[in-house]
Amino acid sequence: MPDQLHPNGPTAPGVCLDKDSPARRQPESRVLRPFADEPGRWERECHRLRRPAAEAQFFAEAETAAALGCLGRVDERNHWGWLRWQAPDEESMPEEPLQIGLLPPSPSKAAHLARRWLTQRPPLRVAIGRSWAGSVTVSTLFAAFVSLTAGIYAMARGLPMGVVVPAMLLIPLYVSVLPDRLDALARHFVRIIEAAPARQYLQRLVLLHAQVARAAADSRLPELAHAARLGHRVLWDTAGLLTGRGTWPCCDELLRAYERLYTDLARQALENAAAQAALEHAVVRPGAPQQIASPRSEDASEPTPANEQLLPPQVLAEAISTLMDIATAHRNAADRPKSLRTPPWSPR
Incomplete structure (x- = not known):
């Protein structure tokens, strides 16, 4: 398999993980769940898979249905790739995905067709x-x-x-x-992670990217959209390091820098979205019609092709500094209307 890790690495995942790692500082409740933005979608997908499983048991015996891969899997597609989840017998949520697939930052039509082929239903x-x-x-x-x-x-x-x-x-x-x-x-057009240690490491970055992408979708700031594009690039480069270099995540300095900086970037993105919402609430009068958001223009700079050098950590640090300055400006602007309010005039 292309994503097997080097056999000379540690014998258990996370043995090199520092106590101060960003993953250790994250709350345990913030875990990756299937279809987190679509309530009820997981239950519908599980219900859809019950009928093919019954048909599979008609052709094969019940004890061999699982071995034949007929009990079902659920592929969650998104703009950066897909997550493959194992569908259990009941409608309980799985704890972690079976597979994480990544599209390149500037995917071609062939990459989209490759994702569509790899995420289709398994043949009966x-x-x-x-x-x-x-x-x-x-x-x-x-x-x-x-x-x-x-x-x-x-x-x-x-x-x-x-x-x-x-x-x-x-x-x-x-x-x-x-x-x-x-x-x-x-598989030549995408990057797939299936090995447990690498998948668990990339899962943390996927959770952070989901937060950044959600903040960018709810905001009109081009800086947040640029941060989301940087996050996609981080996921792609991280998958390339895990599949190409064959190192364990906790023992690679660049991977550690990606996780630390992207954790800070996700936190700044959430703070920026909250500060912008507070500013709009302070400026816009209650009941006043909201302005229609203009379409966001794409960044002038094209993403770096997949065959060129990796994303430097300094780019993430610059994005974090930019978002921090914007969040501070938004908070100051939101507090300014409060100081300009005067008591109502009353005749003597």
Whole structure:
């Protein structure tokens, strides 16, 4: 697998994690949950998966349904990639995702198609015999039936058996191996993290990025939108370090700097959104019509391509300083109307 970590690293995740790490300072209640911005979506997805699971148990035995991958998985797509969750038997929330996939900061059409292919529903498999090891997909069975029918018809029309029989055998074989080849091709356009230590580290950054993206969506500040784009770049570079360099997260200085700075950036983004909301509440009169937000313009600078150098930590530090100055200005501006208020005039 492309995201296996180096075997010479620690034997347990987090053994090198400092006590002062940003992850240690985060509250335990702030954990990543599936479809956090869409209440009820997880229950609907679990309900949708119950019917395919029942159909899978019709073709295969109940004890082999889980081995065949028919009990279901839920892929949560978003603008930066996707999260894959294991759907339990009941509607309880999973504690952590099974897989984290990342799109590049400036995704191409091929990257979007790769995500769509990798997050599609797994094909239904039919167990041959009492062991799931001999299972085949329904598409392979359909291809075998079509090739057999077409081969019999072709031989009846006079085509030689030496040509028809190999084609009858190769068509189902090609259909059976084609999904694996397409999976390998699609993985060249995205970055996927599945190993437990790397996935747990990246999960913390995903939670921080969700907070920054939510603050940017609720605000009209271009600085917050730029911070969200920087966060996407941090996720992409972090996944590249974890898959390419083969180091444990807690033992890499750049990864530690990313986590520390992005934690500060997320905190400044939340403070900025709160300060802006306080300023709008202080300036806008109660009951006055709100101005329609103008479309946000994209940053003039294009994201760095994936094949160039990594994002320097100084860029995150500059974004943190900018957001800190803006939040201070908003707080001062929100306090200014209070000092300008005068008591109502009363005639002598």
